[in-house]
Amino acid sequence: MSVLTSGDHPDTASGATAANGTNGAQVDLGPATALSCRECGERFPLGPIFACTSCFGPLEIAYDFPTEGPEALRARIAAGPNNIWRYAPLLPVPADVAEHPNLNPGCTPLVRADRLAAELGITGELHIKDDSGNPTHSFKDRVVANAVEAARAFGFTTLSCSSTGNLAGAVGAAAARAGLRSCVFIPHDLEQGKVVMAAVYGGELVAIEGTYDDVNRFCSELIGDPIGEGWGFVNVNLRPYYAEGSKTLAYEICEQLGWKLPDQLVIPIASGSQLTKIDKGLKELIQLGLVEDRPYKIFGAQAEGCSPVSRAFKDGHDVVRPVKPDTIAKSLAIGNPADGPYVLDIARRTGGAVEDVDDEQIVAAIKLLARTEGIFAETAGGVTVGVTRKLLAAGVLDPAATTVVLNTGDGLKTLDAVAGTTGPSATIRPNLDSFREAGLA
Amino acid sequence: MSVLTSGDHPDTASGATAANGTNGAQVDLGPATALSCRECGERFPLGPIFACTSCFGPLEIAYDFPTEGPEALRARIAAGPNNIWRYAPLLPVPADVAEHPNLNPGCTPLVRADRLAAELGITGELHIKDDSGNPTHSFKDRVVANAVEAARAFGFTTLSCSSTGNLAGAVGAAAARAGLRSCVFIPHDLEQGKVVMAAVYGGELVAIEGTYDDVNRFCSELIGDPIGEGWGFVNVNLRPYYAEGSKTLAYEICEQLGWKLPDQLVIPIASGSQLTKIDKGLKELIQLGLVEDRPYKIFGAQAEGCSPVSRAFKDGHDVVRPVKPDTIAKSLAIGNPADGPYVLDIARRTGGAVEDVDDEQIVAAIKLLARTEGIFAETAGGVTVGVTRKLLAAGVLDPAATTVVLNTGDGLKTLDAVAGTTGPSATIRPNLDSFREAGLA
Numbered sequence: 001m002s003v004l005t006s007g008d009h010p011d012t013a014s015g016a017t018a019a020n021g022t023n024g025a026q027v028d029l030g031p032a033t034a035l036s037c038r039e040c041g042e043r044f045p046l047g048p049i050f051a052c053t054s055c056f057g058p059l060e061i062a063y064d065f066p067t068e069g070p071e072a073l074r075a076r077i078a079a080g081p082n083n084i085w086r087y088a089p090l091l092p093v094p095a096d097v098a099e100h101p102n103l104n105p106g107c108t109p110l111v112r113a114d115r116l117a118a119e120l121g122i123t124g125e126l127h128i129k130d131d132s133g134n135p136t137h138s139f140k141d142r143v144v145a146n147a148v149e150a151a152r153a154f155g156f157t158t159l160s161c162s163s164t165g166n167l168a169g170a171v172g173a174a175a176a177r178a179g180l181r182s183c184v185f186i187p188h189d190l191e192q193g194k195v196v197m198a199a200v201y202g203g204e205l206v207a208i209e210g211t212y213d214d215v216n217r218f219c220s221e222l223i224g225d226p227i228g229e230g231w232g233f234v235n236v237n238l239r240p241y242y243a244e245g246s247k248t249l250a251y252e253i254c255e256q257l258g259w260k261l262p263d264q265l266v267i268p269i270a271s272g273s274q275l276t277k278i279d280k281g282l283k284e285l286i287q288l289g290l291v292e293d294r295p296y297k298i299f300g301a302q303a304e305g306c307s308p309v310s311r312a313f314k315d316g317h318d319v320v321r322p323v324k325p326d327t328i329a330k331s332l333a334i335g336n337p338a339d340g341p342y343v344l345d346i347a348r349r350t351g352g353a354v355e356d357v358d359d360e361q362i363v364a365a366i367k368l369l370a371r372t373e374g375i376f377a378e379t380a381g382g383v384t385v386g387v388t389r390k391l392l393a394a395g396v397l398d399p400a401a402t403t404v405v406l407n408t409g410d411g412l413k414t415l416d417a418v419a420g421t422t423g424p425s426a427t428i429r430p431n432l433d434s435f436r437e438a439g440l441a
Numbered sequence: 442m443s444v445l446t447s448g449d450h451p452d453t454a455s456g457a458t459a460a461n462g463t464n465g466a467q468v469d470l471g472p473a474t475a476l477s478c479r480e481c482g483e484r485f486p487l488g489p490i491f492a493c494t495s496c497f498g499p500l501e502i503a504y505d506f507p508t509e510g511p512e513a514l515r516a517r518i519a520a521g522p523n524n525i526w527r528y529a530p531l532l533p534v535p536a537d538v539a540e541h542p543n544l545n546p547g548c549t550p551l552v553r554a555d556r557l558a559a560e561l562g563i564t565g566e567l568h569i570k571d572d573s574g575n576p577t578h579s580f581k582d583r584v585v586a587n588a589v590e591a592a593r594a595f596g597f598t599t600l601s602c603s604s605t606g607n608l609a610g611a612v613g614a615a616a617a618r619a620g621l622r623s624c625v626f627i628p629h630d631l632e633q634g635k636v637v638m639a640a641v642y643g644g645e646l647v648a649i650e651g652t653y654d655d656v657n658r659f660c661s662e663l664i665g666d667p668i669g670e671g672w673g674f675v676n677v678n679l680r681p682y683y684a685e686g687s688k689t690l691a692y693e694i695c696e697q698l699g700w701k702l703p704d705q706l707v708i709p710i711a712s713g714s715q716l717t718k719i720d721k722g723l724k725e726l727i728q729l730g731l732v733e734d735r736p737y738k739i740f741g742a743q744a745e746g747c748s749p750v751s752r753a754f755k756d757g758h759d760v761v762r763p764v765k766p767d768t769i770a771k772s773l774a775i776g777n778p779a780d781g782p783y784v785l786d787i788a789r790r791t792g793g794a795v796e797d798v799d800d801e802q803i804v805a806a807i808k809l810l811a812r813t814e815g816i817f818a819e820t821a822g823g824v825t826v827g828v829t830r831k832l833l834a835a836g837v838l839d840p841a842a843t844t845v846v847l848n849t850g851d852g853l854k855t856l857d858a859v860a861g862t863t864g865p866s867a868t869i870r871p872n873l874d875s876f877r878e879a880g881l882a
Contacts, residue, residue: 082523082548101555103815107523109545109576115620133574135550135815137853173815179556183881188868196856199863202812204881207865218871225873227882371643374544374576374614412578412853415637422640424648427629430659432666440624440645441668 027153031066032092035059035240038342046092048154048237058338059240060280061092070289074259082107084142084248090284091248092241093149102148103174105141106248108133110256110404115372116385120392125402127262129253130375136197137410138331138378139274140170143245144234148178150241151232158183158231159203160222162215165194166331166409171234172201183231185215193413246274250281253404254291261285261296263401266388268380268408269300269309269354270332272339279346299397300343300354301387303327303362303379309340313347313354320344328359328417329379331409353396357386365389366411366418376411384408468594472507473533476500476681479783487533489595489678499779500681501721502533511730515700523548525583525689531725532689533682534590543589544615546582547689549574551697551845556813557826561833566843568703570694571816577638578851579772579819580715581611584686585675589619591682592673599624599672600644601663603656606635607772607850612675613642624672626656634854687715691722694845695732702726702737704842707829709821709849710741710750710795711773713780720787739787740838741795742828744768744803744820750781754788754795761785769800769858770820772850794837798827806830807852807859817852825849 027046035044039057050059066073066089073089080086084106085098098104108131117126134141144167151159159175161167162185175182182203186195187210199205208215222228223237232238254261261282267275279298285291302310305327312320320340325333337343347354357365362379365386370376377385384405391397411418426438435441468487476485480498491500507514507530514530521527525547526539539545549572558567575582585608592600600616602608603626616623623644627636628651640646649656663669664678673679695702702723708716720739726732743751746768753761761781766774778784788795798806803820806827811817818826825846832838852859867879876882 101553104550112542114542115618133576135571135574136817137578137851169817173811173817175815176812177556177815186865188865192860193853193856195865196860196863197817197853199865200808200811200817200852200859201815202808204866205864206876206879206881207868208871209868210871214871218876221873222876227873227876367641367643370614370641371617374616374618374642376577376610376614376638376641410578410853411641412634412638412851415634418641419633419637422637423646424627424629424636424640425645427648427650430649430651430655432662432668435647435659435663435668438647440647 028094029092029150029153029241030094030097031063031089032061033064034062036062048150048156048232050237050239061240061244063090065090065284065288073288074290077255084145084245087248087251090251091146092244093146094153097149100149100152101177101179102145103135103141103177105134105145106252108252110253111373111375113373116369119368119372120389122392122399122403124263124398124400127404128369128373128375129249129404129406131249131406131408132375132377132410136166136169136173137413138166138170139246139249139408140166141174142248143242144170144174146245147232147234147238147242148174148180150238151180152178154232156230156232157181160184160219160231160233161235162186162212162219163198164190164212164330165413167235168194168198172198172203172205175203176201185219187212187215243273243277246277247281247284249274249406250278251285254282254285257402259291261291261294262404264297264299264397264403266299266301266384266403266405268332268384268406269302269337269343270334272309272337272343274408275300276339276342276346279350296350297352298346298350299352299387299391300347301384302354302356303329303332303383304356304358305329306333306335307356308335309337309343310354310356312340313344318344328414329362329383330414331378331380332383353391355387355391357383357390361386361390363417363421367422369407370411375407377407378409378411378414379417380409381407382417469535470533470591470594470682471535471538472504472530473502474505475503477503489591489597489673491678491680502681502685504531506531506725506729514729515731518696525586525686528689528692531692532587533685534587535594538590541590541593542618542620543586544576544582544618546575546586547693549693551694552814552816554814557810560809560813561830563833563840563844565704565839565841568845569810569814569816570690570845570847572690572847572849573816573818573851577607577610577614578854579607579611580687580690580849581607582615583689584683585611585615587686588673588675588679588683589615589621591679592621593619595673597671597673598622601625601660601672601674602676603627603653603660604639605631605653605771606854608676609635609639613639613644613646616644617642626660628653628656684714684718687718688722688725690715690847691719692726695723695726698843700732702732702735703845705738705740705793705838705844707740707742707825707844707846709773709825709847710743710778710784711775713750713778713784715849716741717780717783717787720791737791738793739791740793740828740832741784741788742825743795743797744770744773744824745797745799746770747774747776748797749776750778750784751795751797753781754785759785769855770803770824771855772819772821773824794832796828796832798824798831802827802831804858804862808863810848811852816848818848819850819852819855820858821850822848823858
C-alpha cells in the first residue's frame, strides 16, 4: 500500500495549504482539532493526509469534545436533524453541516427481531441495524457524507474513489448532490447493474483494464501526480475523515436503545475500519457520559472465502496474513484488510471473537432474515446473520443478552446470490382447479 | 372489474364476522368508525368489503378524528415514532400500532432540490419527496402497512395480492415481518429480478400462465371461493384500509415543510388512488387546523404510453377511456385506472392539470434528477420530474411557487430503463498516459 503524507507529496498537500492557510488552523471541521497517529501519537494539522510522516501509522481525528454534560448533549442531539448530522458535535464537520447539500444518511431503523430471535434460540433482545435504508442503500453513505465535508473544507473540487460496488454509487450520488465533480475508477469487467449505479449520477466513470488491485495502484499514482491536484479520494487522502462516518452507527444504535450500550454487536469485516470505528464511537459515548460505562463484546464476521482476520483470531496471531478472496460476499472481499490487527485487538479486549461462514451459509442466512423479519440483506448481511447463528451454536454468543447485528447493504444489489435458489412455489393456469392441484390451497 | 361486498360473498365476509362480532363494533381500528360510499354516502360497518351494496361505488374510511386542537395534535405527532405511525390518530389503525411487528415505513426524506430547480428555471422552493427510502424502496410499503393492521383486525391469516412488481415485494416483506402467511400472484413471464424480490421473503409466490389481467381475474375468483376464506387481498378486499396509507405522504410533506401546505404537487398516476388520497390527506390537515386553509394545486403525471387520464383531461372529458399500456414506466401501467375520474375532478378543482411524457423524456428526467440531486429514481420518478419540466415549459406550473415532486420508487428496480445509455466515460489502461489520452484529466 502506498503511504502518502503532505511531506511526501507537496502537490497534493498544496490543495490543503491553499484552504488551510499555513497551519490548518483556518479549517473549520467543528470539534476536530488535529490528526493524530494511531501508532506513535504524533499530531498533524488537519489536512488531506492519512499516514504519519514519522512511523507511517494511520492517522485519526483528534477532537475537542463538548463539555456541556450528558443531559444537555443528549437534548442537543435529540433536537438535531433526523440523520447523522444530529451527531455533528462528535464528527469532523462544521456546526452548520446540516445546511450544506449532502445526502444526509443515517437514522436507519434498528429493527427489534423477535421472530429471528425465536428461530435462533435467542431469549434476550435481538436487533438488526438495517443500513439498507440509507440513500444509496448501504452504510457507505455515512462515510462518504463525512468525506464530502472534508473535501469542501480543503477546497477540493473533484470527489474520487476506487470501487467495485457500493462505494462507487455512494460517491457518484454524494458528489452530484454536493455539486462536486466526481471521477470514480472501477475494474472494466464489473456486472452491468453496478456499472449503471455508478454511472447514472453523471460523473466521470473510468473503467480500468485490470484487476481491482490495478485500479488501486493507479489511484495512488494519480494522487501523487499534478493531475490529482484538487482531488479528494474519499478512501485515500480523505480517509481519516471518511472513516469517522462509521462512528455514527455506534451513536445511533445506543440512542435507539434509549442511550444504552448493547451487550453484544456482530459487525462485518472488509478492511476492518467500520468495526474499529464503531468501537471508537462506543468508547466516546462512555467517555462523554452519554451511556453507562459497562462492558460490551464485539464480534467480527467474515466470509470463509475471504477470512484472513478470522483465521488470525483462531490461530492466536496478531498479524493478518493476506488472502486472495473467493466469496459471493464481494463487498467484504478485501484480502489484505488494513485494520485487521486493530480488529483482532478489539475482539480480544472486549471478550468477543471473529468467525466466518461459507457461501451456502450466507445464502441461508439471507433467506432466514428475509423470511423472519422482511429484511432483504445483501451478502454482507448474510455474513453477519450467519456468523450470529454459528456463534450461538458454539456457545460463544450469549443468547440471553441484548445483541445487535448489522446489515450494511441491500439485497437488490446482490440478487445473484439468491437468484438461483429463489423462485415461484408453483406455476399454474388461471383457474381454481389448477390452484388446488398445486397443493397451495 | 369484479365488485365484491359482504352481501355478495358470505364466505369472505364470514372472516370479518368472526372477528367483528355481528356488527363490526368490536373491531379496533383507532379513529376509523365505518366504511362510507364515496358515491352515495351509505355507511357500512368496518369489514373486508370495498364496494357499496347499493350503488357499487368505492368505499372509504369514515373517522372520528381527534378534537384536542391543532397544537396538542401537532405535539402528539411530534412525540410519535419516526415512521407513519406518528399519524396513527388519523389512520385506520389501533392506537398501539407501533408496538405491532410491521415494516414501519415512512418519514422518508423531503429533499430540497436547489440544483434541479436551477436547471428547470424554478425560482421558488423545489422539493423531492423521495419514497425510495422505504423498507422495500417504494411507496407501496405505506399502503401495505395499513392493510396489515386491517388484516390483523379481521383475523386474516394470509396476506395476498396480484402484482407485477413493487407490490409483490412489499406484501412479501410485510407478511414475513408480521408473521402472516403470504400468497402473491404474478404473471409467469416477469423479469427475474422482480421474481427474486417477490420470492425471497419465503411466502408462496404463484406464477400464472397468462397476462396481468388474467392474474387479476383469477384473484377475484379466489376471493369468492371458500379457498379464499381468511385471505386479505391488500388491493381488493382490504383496499379501503390499504389506500389510506397514501394519506401519510400528504401528512409528511406538510410536517416536513413546517406544517405548511405546498403550493403545487406533482404526483404520478397509476390507478389514481395515491393522488386522490394525498388530496384527501391535505383536506384533513386543513379541517383539523394543522395547516392554514389556502389553495394548493395538484398535477397528475402519466407516461405517454399509458395516459388515459391525461388524455381525458386534455379532451375535457369526465370519463376515462381505457388503453393498452406500452411504456417503460411499468409501475404506472394501469390502462383502466379505477380512480381516474376522481383524479380529473381534483386536478380541475384545484387548478392543476394532468400531463404525460414519452419514454425518452422519462429516461432524460431520471438522469437529470440523478445528476443534480444524487437521487436514482425508478421510471415513475422519471415521469413526475419529466412532467414537471414539461409543465414549466408550458407555463402551467408556477416557477416561483413552492413545489413538491414525488419519487415513489427506486432506480435499482428499473435498471433496464437507463442501462442502454449509461456507462463508463472511458475505458483505459492503468497508467497516467492512458488517462491523459482519454481527455478526462
